[in-house]
Amino acid sequence: MTRIVHLSDLHFDRVDPVIVEALKAEINDDPPDLVAVSGDLTQRAHRHEFKRGAEFLRSLRAPVLAVPGNHDISYINLVQRFADPFQRWRRYVARDLEPTWYDDTVAVLGLNTARRAALSLDWSNGRFGMRQLVRFRKRCEVLPDHLVRIVVAHHALHPPDAEPDLDIVGRGDVALDVFRELGVNLVLAGHHHRGYMRGHEPVASWTHGLLVVQASTATSTRLRGEPNAYHRLNVEADGHVEIEVRAWDGHRWREVAAREEGAPRPKRLKAPFVQPMVAEVARRANAPAGLG
Ligand SMILES: [Fe+2]
Numbered sequence: 001m002t003r004i005v006h007l008s009d010l011h012f013d014r015v016d017p018v019i020v021e022a023l024k025a026e027i028n029d030d031p032p033d034l035v036a037v038s039g040d041l042t043q044r045a046h047r048h049e050f051k052r053g054a055e056f057l058r059s060l061r062a063p064v065l066a067v068p069g070n071h072d073i074s075y076i077n078l079v080q081r082f083a084d085p086f087q088r089w090r091r092y093v094a095r096d097l098e099p100t101w102y103d104d105t106v107a108v109l110g111l112n113t114a115r116r117a118a119l120s121l122d123w124s125n126g127r128f129g130m131r132q133l134v135r136f137r138k139r140c141e142v143l144p145d146h147l148v149r150i151v152v153a154h155h156a157l158h159p160p161d162a163e164p165d166l167d168i169v170g171r172g173d174v175a176l177d178v179f180r181e182l183g184v185n186l187v188l189a190g191h192h193h194r195g196y197m198r199g200h201e202p203v204a205s206w207t208h209g210l211l212v213v214q215a216s217t218a219t220s221t222r223l224r225g226e227p228n229a230y231h232r233l234n235v236e237a238d239g240h241v242e243i244e245v246r247a248w249d250g251h252r253w254r255e256v257a258a259r260e261e262g263a264p265r266p267k268r269l270k271a272p273f274v275q276p277m278v279a280e281v282a283r284r285a286n287a288p289a290g291l292g
Pocket residue numbers: 040069070071154190191192
């Protein structure tokens with residue numbers, strides 16, 4: 001069994017220091033095999049925020065796999081945003097923006113969905129790129145078949161039932177189909193500071209198909225009607241996953257019920273566009289070198 005702690009949207013330095021210390025103590029009292037961080041480590045991508053965030057991650061008694069979120073790119077320093085948006089991430093957090101971690105049971109694959117710009121006015125929504133999905137396919141194809149595959153990415157793949165108009169990541173439908181095709185069991189994400197899970201079967205004991213787990217913010221004071229929360233996951237070699245949601249009650253971390261949402265929502269992209277793009281990802285991944 002592999003034990004994973006899933007944290008998201010920590011947002012240093014807009015954090016509650018009491019919650020940060022209590023979180024560190026909880027994790028270090030019972031360290032997991034891996035801490036997976038699905039983006040937005042900082043609030044405004046300032047240097048001092050990265051320093052504090054990285055210091056927190058280094059203080060955990062477990063390996064850390066982290067991917068950037070939209071807040072980890074500067075909105076103020078536009079020269080840096082466009083010239084080298086992940087410079088500070090690389091310097092303070094990790095050189096690899098899409099790391100992989102594995103043991104005998106799981107392979108955890110990071111995907112970076114934060115983008116320096118978008119065609120729309122809102123640059124915060126993020127996107128999966130076609131080349132990125134091709135690379136992801138190649139990463140999966142060299143993995144041993146028996147490993148349970150887990151994706152960590154910042155942006156939301158599904159909106160919550162109660163707020164169907166919340167933005168989801170660009171090409172999320174394509175990515176989900178690519179994930180399904182490649183046997184991905186779990187996606188760990190964040191962004192909206194809302195915690196919920198959506199799969200195709202009851203999630204209390206998840207063994208089949210693809211489950212998307214969205215986390216609330218672990219430590220930020222910017223709450224969206226939900227308490228701070230994080231996840232502890234136990235992943236068995238047969239793909240069975242148990243998920244414990246732990247929320248801050250104002251004094252301590254406590255286990256709370258997971259919020260399971262209904263059937264997958266209708267696709268945002270028109271279905272006729274999704275399958276050809278999924279097929280194109282497979283074609284490019286299998287093309288001879290230089291043609292992909
Ligand atoms: Fe975000």
